[in-house]
Amino acid sequence: MAERKKKRTIGRAIRLAGCAVLLLALVIGGMSLIKGYFILSPQVHLSVQGSQKQDIDAFSKYTDEGAVAMLGKTDLSDQIKTEGSVNTKVPGSYIVTYSLDYKGKHYTQQRTVRVVDRDAPELKLKGEDTVVVSRMELFDEPGYTAKDRCDGDLTDCVTVEQQKKDATTYRVVYQVADKAGNMAEAVRTLEIRDIVPPELELRGEEHMFVPRGDRFTDPGAVATDDADGDLTEAITCTGTVDTDAVGDYTLRYSVSDSAENRAEVKRTVTVYEESADNPNRIYLTFDDGPTEKVTPHILDVLEKNHIKATFFILKYSDEDKPILQRMINAGHTVGIHGYSHDYATIYSSEKAFMNSIQTLHDQVQKDFGYDAKVIRFPGGSSNTISADYKKGIMTCLTKRVEQEGYTYFDWNVDSSDANGNNVDASTIYESTTQGLFKDGNNVVLMHDSYYKTTTADALQKIIDYGHKNGYSFLPITADTTPCHHGVAN
Numbered sequence: 001m002a003e004r005k006k007k008r009t010i011g012r013a014i015r016l017a018g019c020a021v022l023l024l025a026l027v028i029g030g031m032s033l034i035k036g037y038f039i040l041s042p043q044v045h046l047s048v049q050g051s052q053k054q055d056i057d058a059f060s061k062y063t064d065e066g067a068v069a070m071l072g073k074t075d076l077s078d079q080i081k082t083e084g085s086v087n088t089k090v091p092g093s094y095i096v097t098y099s100l101d102y103k104g105k106h107y108t109q110q111r112t113v114r115v116v117d118r119d120a121p122e123l124k125l126k127g128e129d130t131v132v133v134s135r136m137e138l139f140d141e142p143g144y145t146a147k148d149r150c151d152g153d154l155t156d157c158v159t160v161e162q163q164k165k166d167a168t169t170y171r172v173v174y175q176v177a178d179k180a181g182n183m184a185e186a187v188r189t190l191e192i193r194d195i196v197p198p199e200l201e202l203r204g205e206e207h208m209f210v211p212r213g214d215r216f217t218d219p220g221a222v223a224t225d226d227a228d229g230d231l232t233e234a235i236t237c238t239g240t241v242d243t244d245a246v247g248d249y250t251l252r253y254s255v256s257d258s259a260e261n262r263a264e265v266k267r268t269v270t271v272y273e274e275s276a277d278n279p280n281r282i283y284l285t286f287d288d289g290p291t292e293k294v295t296p297h298i299l300d301v302l303e304k305n306h307i308k309a310t311f312f313i314l315k316y317s318d319e320d321k322p323i324l325q326r327m328i329n330a331g332h333t334v335g336i337h338g339y340s341h342d343y344a345t346i347y348s349s350e351k352a353f354m355n356s357i358q359t360l361h362d363q364v365q366k367d368f369g370y371d372a373k374v375i376r377f378p379g380g381s382s383n384t385i386s387a388d389y390k391k392g393i394m395t396c397l398t399k400r401v402e403q404e405g406y407t408y409f410d411w412n413v414d415s416s417d418a419n420g421n422n423v424d425a426s427t428i429y430e431s432t433t434q435g436l437f438k439d440g441n442n443v444v445l446m447h448d449s450y451y452k453t454t455t456a457d458a459l460q461k462i463i464d465y466g467h468k469n470g471y472s473f474l475p476i477t478a479d480t481t482p483c484h485h486g487v488a489n
């Protein structure tokens with residue numbers, strides 16, 4: 001029994017061994033076959049030239065070194081296909097693939113190129129590197145720019161920090177980083193020092209005019225300082241104005257801030273007195289009034305300046321009487337222009353004209369007890385329009401009015417306010433002041449009729465100009481040397 005069992009075991013072992021040997025033979029044989037096939041088919045060797053992993057700087061030049069394909073000693077490199085490109089302007093990883101197909105087989109190799117941004121952004125400060133301000137709060141950031149070659153405009157990413165260095169110095173630190181973490185920094189120095197003097201400004205005009213005997217009230221000045229604020233209270237004024245003595249006076253206003261920065265301004269005050277002895281005389285004459293709209297304004301300006309002038313009036317209404325009364329009370333000269341201004345009526349005959357003059361004269365005398373002795377011909381004595389109505393009438397009238405005890409006045413300075421309605425005040429000023437002459441009687445033609453509001457507006461400046469330039473303003477009187485154009489009809 002045992003013998004049979006033993007034989008069976010031996011038999012099974014022999015069979016197992018046989019199988020193993022057969023399997024081994026099959027494996028070895030197969031391998032040989034595969035090995036033989038590879039040995040027989042030709043192999044292409046594809047390799048990357050240079051490094052397979054490359055780091056290059058952004059914006060540097062990238063040149064692909066390519067790959068080489070060899071079949072034994074045969075160079076097949078010209079059959080290599082290259083795929084993928086490298087954008088050196090954009091940081092990142094790029095893969096370049098080299099491939100080759102040969103006899104049904106595909107060969108491939110890769111190169112990894114990393115474009116790296118190593119440049120810091122360009123951070124530029126606008127304005128000065130060192131800025132002096134009176135107070136920290138007055139520092140007005142002049143600005144900055146940050147540009148990165150790879151990331152573009154980074155201005156909005158700039159951080160600004162003020163660092164106190166000592167009591168009077170600050171550092172302003174500007175920082176910016178690009179996406180790759182490259183940092184740029186700039187520093188501005190702030191010096192806190194009050195170097196700006198206060199701003200000192202006159203209230204009122206730089207040159208003021210005061211009639212002798214009038215009161216002068218100094219309008220003062222205003223001072224503000226960038227560090228100390230309102231310094232008006234600290235202004236000192238030297239100099240005085242004696243309004244009883246004619247002359248020019250200088251007032252000096254000065255103020256200092258706490259850092260001893262000083263500011264000074266001055267004002268000239270001219271105390272004047274109108275004098276008939278002054279060889280430079282101005283006679284302001286206003287025709288065609290009175291009007292409620294314009295004449296009171298003119299009277300206001302004249303009153304303020306203590307000046308007397310001459311009004312050649314036309315027919316007036318009851319409502320105008322207070323204006324005329326004011327005129328007379330203030331010492332202005334009321335002259336006669338005529339009951340009518342209508343050329344066709346007044347220049348139709350000697351009688352018609354004298355009637356126009358006399359009627360108004362008598363009314364003034366009746367209403368105000370004022371004997372008006374000076375007249376002005378509508379259109380002036382030189383007018384030629386009168387010839388349309390009566391030849392030679394001006395030749396007769398100029399003699400006739402004198403026989404009747406009147407003195408007639410033309411003008412030798414034209415304010416140009418008759419060139420239109422509401423001529424620009426500056427034009428009236430220019431025209432008047434340019435027409436003035438020294439050493440003589442300047443008789444200025446102006447108007448206070450309804451549309452001459454700008455004449456009143458120009459008046460103050462004209463008066464100031466006259467006083468500045470040594471003229472006296474006077475009213476025409478019977479003693480004034482007349483100004484005549486010369487008769488043309």
Ligand code: ZN
Binds near residue numbers: 287288341378
């Ligand atoms: Zn007139």
